[in-house]
Amino acid sequence: MERVPVLKIGDFLLVSIQVDMEDQIALQLQEDLSARIVETGVHGVIIDITALDIVDSFVGRMLSTIAAISKVLDAETVVVGMRPAVAITLVELGLSLHGIRTALNVERGMELLARAREEEDLLGVEDDDEDAQDGAAVTS
Amino acid sequence: MERVPVLKIGDFLLVSIQVDMEDQIALQLQEDLSARIVETGVHGVIIDITALDIVDSFVGRMLSTIAAISKVLDAETVVVGMRPAVAITLVELGLSLHGIRTALNVERGMELLARAREEEDLLGVEDDDEDAQDGAAVTS
Numbered sequence: 001m002e003r004v005p006v007l008k009i010g011d012f013l014l015v016s017i018q019v020d021m022e023d024q025i026a027l028q029l030q031e032d033l034s035a036r037i038v039e040t041g042v043h044g045v046i047i048d049i050t051a052l053d054i055v056d057s058f059v060g061r062m063l064s065t066i067a068a069i070s071k072v073l074d075a076e077t078v079v080v081g082m083r084p085a086v087a088i089t090l091v092e093l094g095l096s097l098h099g100i101r102t103a104l105n106v107e108r109g110m111e112l113l114a115r116a117r118e119e120e121d122l123l124g125v126e127d128d129d130e131d132a133q134d135g136a137a138v139t140s
Numbered sequence: 141m142e143r144v145p146v147l148k149i150g151d152f153l154l155v156s157i158q159v160d161m162e163d164q165i166a167l168q169l170q171e172d173l174s175a176r177i178v179e180t181g182v183h184g185v186i187i188d189i190t191a192l193d194i195v196d197s198f199v200g201r202m203l204s205t206i207a208a209i210s211k212v213l214d215a216e217t218v219v220v221g222m223r224p225a226v227a228i229t230l231v232e233l234g235l236s237l238h239g240i241r242t243a244l245n246v247e248r249g250m251e252l253l254a255r256a257r258e259e260e261d262l263l264g265v266e267d268d269d270e271d272a273q274d275g276a277a278v279t280s
Contacts, residue, residue: 005156005190005221007246009149014246016145018158050145081145106147106154 004029006036012044012113013037013075014106018051026062030069037073044113045070046106050081060095067099076116078102078109144169146176152184152253153177153215154246158191166202170209177213184253185210186246190221200235207239216256218242218249 002025007014013036019025033045047063049055055063067077078101090097101116103109142165147154153176159165173185187203189195195203207217218241230237243249 002158003191005158005188007154007156007188007190007221009154009246009250014147014149014154016147016156016158018142018145018156048145048147050147051143081147106149110149 003032006032008036008040008042010110012042012046012110013040014046014048016048016051021059021062026058029062030066033066034069034073037070037075043075043117044110045075045077046109046113047077047079048081048106049079049086050083052083052086055082055086055090055095057093057095060090060097063100064098071099076101076113078112080104080106080109143172146172148176148180148182150250151257152182152186152250153180154186154188156188156191161199161202166198170202170206173206174209174213177210177215183215183257184250185215185217186249186253187217187219188221188246189219189226190223192223192226195222195226195230195235197233197235200230200237203240204238211239216241216253218252220244220246220249 002019004015004017004019004025006029007016013033015029015033021029036042037045045066047066052059063077063079070077077099079097080103082102101112103112142159144155144157144159144165146169147156153173155169155173176182177185185206187206192199203217203219210217217239219237220243222242241252243252
């Protein structure tokens with residue numbers, strides 16, 4: 001069965017969606033991703049959708065679900081690489097990517113996650129994890 | 141047409157291959173990747189093949205070609221995420237990934253590229269110009 005790979009890079013996980021998101025693949029991705037978040041203890045997930053020509057309501061819902069699951073597991077989700085045409089269609093369809101942050105590309109997504117982490121640390125959010133204060137160490 | 145995204149992360153480009161590599165897609169990837177290397181001036185390319193169930197002679201040749209093109213443009217190529225079954229098949233088929241370095245996962249690939257770069261710097265290879273074609277300085 002086809003599977004979308006989940007890659008660990010520094011303090012975040014990267015998912016590049018390139019195949020059509022059928023039910024089974026989407027469910028498998030949710031499972032794989034949440035397992036990897038728990039296993040690695042990362043605080044950020046970047047989902048790249050450069051390859052997607054269209055984001056319909058199914059894909060939109062899937063992205064929101066992934067963001068919600070990640071959130072419960074203490075990881076922020078950023079969707080990157082959205083094409084202009086996809087953004088236009090999203091708005092025309094009246095779809096909102098609920099609970100999802102977006103950034104232009106992977107690097108800006110990484111910056112956004114690092115900043116979000118710093119702010120959270122500043123606010124004194126409790127974080128038992130051993131790698132609590134290295135949120136900014138990702139970018140160079 | 142389907143296209144394999146080329147993502148820039150720090151000082152390297154990441155390509156995650158998930159779709160069947162037909163002629164057109166492979167050619168397009170070669171073009172996109174070489175254009176991005178020139179545009180960004182990176183010195184490393186990581187190709188993730190976690191999603192591939194099989195690497196046949198066509199894919200093997202494509203990877204070698206990409207590595208050779210990158211080399212001429214002064215970028216090292218590392219193939220990561222190869223499944224055990226793929227490695228076994230490769231050897232059984234007698235295919236050698238000519239000119240290609242491999243690493244277990246993206247992070248180890250990044251380390252390998254960083255180390256290779258350091259060694260090259262230590263050897264005193266000139267690197268003032270990002271377009272400098274000093275590909276002849278092969279690291280050990």
